[in-house]
Every structure is written in C-alpha cells, then in structure tokens.
Amino acid sequence: MANERSKERTKKSRQGPTLLFDLDGTLIDSVYQHILAWREALEQVGMLFSNAAIHRRIGMSGDLIVRSFVRDSGRKLNPKEIEYLKKLHADAYKKREGEIRLLPGAHDLLSVLSRESIPTAIGTSSKREDAQAPLDMLGVSRGITVVTADEVANAKPAPDLFLTCAERLGVDIKDCMVVGDSTWDILAAQRARTLGVGLLSGGFSEDELLRAGAYRVYRDPADLITHLDELGVQPAE
Amino acid sequence: MANERSKERTKKSRQGPTLLFDLDGTLIDSVYQHILAWREALEQVGMLFSNAAIHRRIGMSGDLIVRSFVRDSGRKLNPKEIEYLKKLHADAYKKREGEIRLLPGAHDLLSVLSRESIPTAIGTSSKREDAQAPLDMLGVSRGITVVTADEVANAKPAPDLFLTCAERLGVDIKDCMVVGDSTWDILAAQRARTLGVGLLSGGFSEDELLRAGAYRVYRDPADLITHLDELGVQPAE
Numbered sequence: 001m002a003n004e005r006s007k008e009r010t011k012k013s014r015q016g017p018t019l020l021f022d023l024d025g026t027l028i029d030s031v032y033q034h035i036l037a038w039r040e041a042l043e044q045v046g047m048l049f050s051n052a053a054i055h056r057r058i059g060m061s062g063d064l065i066v067r068s069f070v071r072d073s074g075r076k077l078n079p080k081e082i083e084y085l086k087k088l089h090a091d092a093y094k095k096r097e098g099e100i101r102l103l104p105g106a107h108d109l110l111s112v113l114s115r116e117s118i119p120t121a122i123g124t125s126s127k128r129e130d131a132q133a134p135l136d137m138l139g140v141s142r143g144i145t146v147v148t149a150d151e152v153a154n155a156k157p158a159p160d161l162f163l164t165c166a167e168r169l170g171v172d173i174k175d176c177m178v179v180g181d182s183t184w185d186i187l188a189a190q191r192a193r194t195l196g197v198g199l200l201s202g203g204f205s206e207d208e209l210l211r212a213g214a215y216r217v218y219r220d221p222a223d224l225i226t227h228l229d230e231l232g233v234q235p236a237e
Numbered sequence: 238m239a240n241e242r243s244k245e246r247t248k249k250s251r252q253g254p255t256l257l258f259d260l261d262g263t264l265i266d267s268v269y270q271h272i273l274a275w276r277e278a279l280e281q282v283g284m285l286f287s288n289a290a291i292h293r294r295i296g297m298s299g300d301l302i303v304r305s306f307v308r309d310s311g312r313k314l315n316p317k318e319i320e321y322l323k324k325l326h327a328d329a330y331k332k333r334e335g336e337i338r339l340l341p342g343a344h345d346l347l348s349v350l351s352r353e354s355i356p357t358a359i360g361t362s363s364k365r366e367d368a369q370a371p372l373d374m375l376g377v378s379r380g381i382t383v384v385t386a387d388e389v390a391n392a393k394p395a396p397d398l399f400l401t402c403a404e405r406l407g408v409d410i411k412d413c414m415v416v417g418d419s420t421w422d423i424l425a426a427q428r429a430r431t432l433g434v435g436l437l438s439g440g441f442s443e444d445e446l447l448r449a450g451a452y453r454v455y456r457d458p459a460d461l462i463t464h465l466d467e468l469g470v471q472p473a474e
Contacts, residue, residue, distance in 0.1 A: 025289075032288040036273075039336075040336075043338075048341060049341075050341060051266055051268065053437075055440050099273065099277070101280075103287050104285060104286075104287060200290075201289045203288065203440060204442070205441070205442035205444060205445050207445070220287055220289075220290070
C-alpha cells in the first residue's frame with residue numbers, strides 16, 4: 001500500500017506544476033486603464049494621488065485599495081462614501097474598456113497549457129461580473145477554473161483565491177505555482193506557501209517582484225511560453 | 238589673486254547645487270497618458286506592445302523611442318511612416334490632455350526654489366510646442382529656463398538638454414543635480430557627469446532608478462521638498 005502510494009506520488013510529480021494565474025496585468029493588459037480610472041474616481045471625491053502612487057496598489061482587493069487611499073489621504077469615508085468611490089472607479093473603468101487588449105502571448109499560453117493537459121486556473125481580485133469581459137476576450141470562459149473576489153472571504157494579497165483554485169482543481173497548493181504581475185500576487189503565493197512567478201506586463205519592476213518573493217520573472221505571457229521548461233512544465237516539441 | 242579665487246569658490250559652493258528638472262513624470266503627471274497614446278498609435282500601424290513595455294521607454298527622445306519600437310517589432314518603417322507614427326502619438330496624446338495634472342508638490346517645489354533663489358531649469362525631451370501647456374499649468378513659463386528637444390542635437394538619454402540648461406544658467410554642470418523620474422534622465426545625468434536624483438512619480442521603481450545611477454530617490458516633488466537638505470539645498474525654516 002505504502003509502496004503503491006509512493007509510486008503514485010512519483011508519477012504525479014512528473015506532471016509538473018499546476019499553474020494558477022492572475023488576470024489583470026498577467027493575461028489582460030488592463031492595469032493602466034485601472035490606474036487612470038482610479039485617478040479619475042479619487043479626484044471626484046477630492047483625493048489627489050499621482051498615477052504612479054495608484055499603480056503600485058493595483059492588484060490588491062477593492063476593500064484594501066480603498067483603505068490605503070483613505071489612510072494616505074488622511075480623509076475619513078463612511079461605508080456609503082466607500083461604496084460610492086468604488087462605483088466611480090467601476091464607471092471610469094467601463095469608459096476605458098474599449099482600450100483593453102490581451103497581453104502578448106496570453107491566448108497562446110492558455111492554448112499550450114490546455115493542449116498539454118497542464119491543469120490551469122485563474123484567481124482574480126475582480127468580481128465575477130467584471131471578470132466576464134476579459135475572460136471572453138481570452139476565449140476561455142467555460143474551459144477554465146476561475147475564482148473571483150466574490151467567492152472568497154479575502155482577495156489578494158490574502159491567499160484565499162489561489163487556495164480555492166487549487167481546491168477546485170483537486171491539487172495540492174504545494175504542487176502549484178502562482179503567475180502574477182503584482183507584488184500582491186506574489187505575496188498571496190507566499191502566504192499560500194507556493195512558488196510565485198512574476199510577469200513584468202503590469203508595470204511592476206523585476207526587482208519589486210523578486211523582493212516580494214518571485215521565484216522567476218518573465219516579460220509577459222509570450223516570454224513565459226518560451227520558458228515553461230524553467231518551471232518544470234514541458235510542452236511538446 | 239589665487240587666494241581671492243579660492244575665497245570665491247568657497248563662497249560659491251555654499252549656495253548648494255543648481256537643480257535641473259525633467260518635466261513629464263517629474264513635475265507633470267503625464268507619463269500614463271503618454272503610454273496609452275503610444276499604444277493607440279502603435280496599434281494603428283499594426284505594432285503590438287503592452288503598456289508596460291511602452292512604459293519603460295517613456296522619457297527618451299522621440300527618435301529613439303520610435304527606433305526601439307521598430308527594432309522590437311521586427312518591422313521596417315520608412316522616414317515618412319516614422320513621421321506618421323509620431324503624429325499618431327501626438328494626436329492620441331492631445332485627446333488625453335484634459336486628464337493631465339500637476340504632480341503633488343510640483344508647484345510648491347518650484348516656488349520654494351524660487352523664493353530661496355536656488356537656480357533652477359527644466360530640460361525636456363518634448364518639443365517646445367508640446368511643453369508649453371504643462372509649463373503653463375506649472376505657472377512658470379516665463380520665470381524659468383527651459384530647454385526643449387528642438388533646441389539640442391540629441392534629447393535624452395544624451396546629456397545635451399541638461400548641459401544646455403547649465404550653460405544658459407551660467408553654472409558649471411558639476412555644480413548641478415538632475416531630478417527625473419526615468420532611467421533616461423539618470424543616464425543623461427551620468428553622461429553629463431553630474432548627480433541624478435530619482436522620483437518615483439513616473440512609475441519607474443526605486444531599484445531601476447538606483448541601478449541607473451540615481452544618488453537618491455524620492456516619492457514625488459512633495460517628498461523632495463521635505464528632503465531638499467539631503468541634496469545640500471537649504472530652504473528657509
């Protein structure tokens with residue numbers, strides 16, 4: 001029995017890691033639109049932040065990002081005003097949705113992983129309704145496990161999204177790797193006790209991602225495709 | 238005579254450094270609009286770049302940035318097509334001009350320096366006609382030395398802009414410091430054999446600026462005001 005289990009483990013680990021992806025900035029080129037949407041929303045409630053200061057907050061949960069804006073502006077917002085600010089952001093982002101594109105290689109990357117039967121999931125701090133349009137762009141809305149912010153208690157940098165991804169795929173989180181563009185993805189990976197792989201396609205720097213604990217950093221999904229072997233994932237020749 | 242000269246030097250060096258500023262991303266929050274304008278322009282000529290890949294090129298001269306797009310896309314553009322691409326960018330940027338704001342503390346910083354009679358200039362890779370609107374926003378269009386790309390042989394990361402600033406102010410470049418948000422400003426400072434001070438307000442990371450050779454890095458103009466003493470500049474108490 002023990003021998004059989006050990007064989008199974010040997011066989012299983014040969015499959016290489018399961019890849020858990022972030023969505024915005026990792027597969028979809030939407031970070032810069034989110035930045036400008038937040039700037040517009042914040043200005044409407046009299047909070048002045050530079051685009052760069054907003055940039056480094058993108059990728060954390062909606063609640064946390066608002067909390068950070070409130071703290072750093074020295075303002076106080078009641079729950080109603082917080083909801084209003086989030087709505088302003090959602091509206092300002094909606095206006096920019098026509099500018100959103102897939103990141104280079106995003107579609108090909110998911111195709112390669114699917115063809116090679118590498119288990120894959122997406123964990124995003126977006127709500128389900130906001131994630132639908134980008135998932136449609138990727139053409140994977142039905143073919144892939146997706147966990148959104150409204151399905152977990154805490155979004156990133158809490159580990160919940162990625163832990164739930166692993167659970168739904170029926171794999172051990174330790175056999176997964178998290179691929180994301182922001183320090184919040186990498187922090188969530190660390191908290192989930194799994195490896196984080198950074199992509200530069202959200203505008204965080206290599207050093208920021210490495211310092212957050214990324215095991216490796218690639219330029220964008222296209223660059224990741226050509227380096228899957230470095231993660232122990234081996235696509236067909 | 239030698240003694241008198243030495244006295245004069247002693248007196249002169251007490252004034253502290255002359256500050257030479259970049260404009261976009263350093264005083265004006267326009268980097269993110271430039272990124273999206275380039276993405277839109279590039280897409281119109283069939284070149285696909287992620288916003289993040291464009292981001293790290295912002296701040297270099299128009300000729301160099303286009304050359305880098307051409308090289309990395311593997312395309313060939315004739316001089317007429319290059320001019321067309323630049324025009325597409327200018328038009329796309331124009332559409333976004335209403336979103337441009339001053340960076341936090343930009344106006345106050347220049348006021349402090351003016352009040353303290355600290356010699357100050359601005360060197361920008363923009364052309365004079367494009368620099369006018371941001372200079373008007375800063376309210377310094379007539380009160381400050383400004384050198385634009387059309388006044389020098391080579392814009393950043395060549396040192397010409399900042400060397401010309403120093404020349405016009407009648408100061409030695411070695412008694413200046415360059416303040417900029419991009420690695421191209423810091424490289425220009427290094428090539429001019431002067432010290433570079435980085436600001437995070439253009440979205441480059443601290444580490445990118447330090448590795449490019451920045452002597453110090455601050456968050457934005459507001460943060461620089463409270464640390465002028467670290468540069469040897471001493472505003473009144």
